[in-house]
Amino acid sequence: QCDLQGLWRNELGSNMTLWATNAAGTFSGSYHTAVAATNKQILVSPLQGAQQHPSAKRHPTFGFTVQWQFSDSTTAFVGQCFVDRRGKETLETTWLLREEVLSHKDTWKATRVGTSVFTRIK
Ligand code: BTN
Numbered sequence: 428q429c430d431l432q433g434l435w436r437n438e439l440g441s442n443m444t445l446w447a448t449n450a451a452g453t454f455s456g457s458y459h460t461a462v463a464a465t466n467k468q469i470l471v472s473p474l475q476g477a478q479q480h481p482s483a484k485r486h487p488t489f490g491f492t493v494q495w496q497f498s499d500s501t502t503a504f505v506g507q508c509f510v511d512r513r514g515k516e517t518l519e520t521t522w523l524l525r526e527e528v529l530s531h532k533d534t535w536k537a538t539r540v541g542t543s544v545f546t547r548i549k
Pocket residue numbers: 437439441460461462463464465495498499500502522524541543
């Protein structure tokens with residue numbers, strides 16, 4: 428079983444805490460990014476997510492959004508939790524970061540995409 432609850436770190440050094448998933452599969456948490464696309468001071472930001480089949484699945488898929496407290500952007504992550512033979516858990520994710528642009532003409536440059544792997548630190 429893969430448990431999303433806990434403290435996780437990705438390859439950028441960002442940390443996130445995920446609180447326990449409820450019976451409906453939804454969860455919340457906080458995200459402390461190590462990097463930002465803005466020059467503003469980084470603040471810990473809340474996240475809201477949902478996991479599929481919270482009790483039944485061994486490698487559940489999930490998604491969450493981060494509402495950044497220091498920028499106008501939003502990031503959505505989707506991913507899957509894996510456990511290797513030694514019991515090491517990883518969250519393999521893909522993210523989209525939408526930044527606020529002042530005109531729809533700038534939409535073409537408003538979205539970044541990437542992948543990220545989180546490992547449990549607590
Ligand atoms: C912003 O720069 O407007 C908000 C912070 C965005 C941080 C991004 S989200 C995807 C990537 N993974 C991280 O841990 N941080 C960056």
